[in-house]
Amino acid sequence: QGNLSVDRFLMVYDLRMMRAVSPIQTVLDPLYLRFLPSVSSRLAVVSALGQAQLVDTVALSEPRLCLLQMENPGAMCLAFDICATSQAMAFGDNAGSIHLFSAATDPLFNSFSRMTEQADQVTPFPSFAIDDYETPLSIVPLPIVNTDIPLASDWPEHLMQKCYRKPQPIDPEILRAMKMQGPIGYAPNPKASRRNQVRSNKLPSVYFC
Numbered sequence: 004q005g006n007l008s009v010d011r012f013l014m015v016y017d018l019r020m021m022r023a024v025s026p027i028q029t030v031l032d033p034l035y036l037r038f039l040p041s042v043s044s045r046l047a048v049v050s051a052l053g054q055a056q057l058v059d060t061v062a063l064s065e066p067r068l069c070l071l072q073m074e075n076p077g078a079m080c081l082a083f084d085i086c087a088t089s090q091a092m093a094f095g096d097n098a099g100s101i102h103l104f105s106a107a108t109d110p111l112f113n114s115f116s117r118m119t120e121q122a123d124q125v126t127p128f129p130s131f132a133i134d135d136y137e138t139p140l141s142i143v144p145l146p147i148v149n150t151d152i153p154l155a156s157d158w159p160e161h162l163m164q165k166c167y168r169k170p171q172p173i174d175p176e177i178l179r180a181m182k183m184q185g186p187i188g189y190a191p192n193p194k195a196s197r198r199n200q201v202r203s204n205k206l207p208s209v210y211f212c
Contacts, residue, residue, distance in 0.1 A: 009033065013048070015060065027058055030070070034080065041089035053080040053094055053102070073102045086112040171202055 009032035015024045027046075035049040044061040053073030073080060073094050082095035090110040094102040131138045148154065174193060181190035196202065 035083040
């Protein structure tokens with residue numbers, strides 16, 4: 004009548020012989036099929052209503068009926084999977100619930116599990132009041148910034164030119180009164196300036212050193 008119906012026979016094909024073999028009959032409408040990793044001949048068949056049946060693809064002459072049912076009446080099964088150790092099966096329905104089936108109290112989901120990598124803990128920075136003038140700002144560490152990103156404190160290039168102070172010319176009075184003793188010259192202090200003071204050689208205001 005134009006409506007689709009699910010066939011309760013699982014069609015089996017032998018890839019070695021490249022031909023179809025006897026189909027497997029189920030008692031429910033199959034929607035999902037999953038092989039048990041630990042038993043390669045065991046197959047889990049799940050219907051849209053969350054019913055599960057375990058069938059054996061080898062021992063067809065001795066059928067063993069094993070049925071499971073999700074505990075959420077009226078919900079539709081949208082996802083199904085079996086863990087790598089075959090100790091647990093999980094069903095997901097359209098109500099947002101996950102149904103876990105296992106014969107063990109503490110099932111092992113993965114034989115080679117590793118610790119979950121968690122995000123690094125955020126370091127809490129110290130805080131102080133805005134009117135606290137005794138606490139130095141250096142107690143708050145600065146973040147590591149990429150060198151390619153310019154900082155607000157970066158000066159323009161024309162204000163960062165290297166410059167050198169030219170030495171002051173020697174006082175002519177010192178050169179006039181200098182007496183040479185070999186390669187070394189001696190001259191009295193003309194006392195034109197105070198002790199330990201040197202005249203400043205001012206630079207243009209555009210340069211900063």
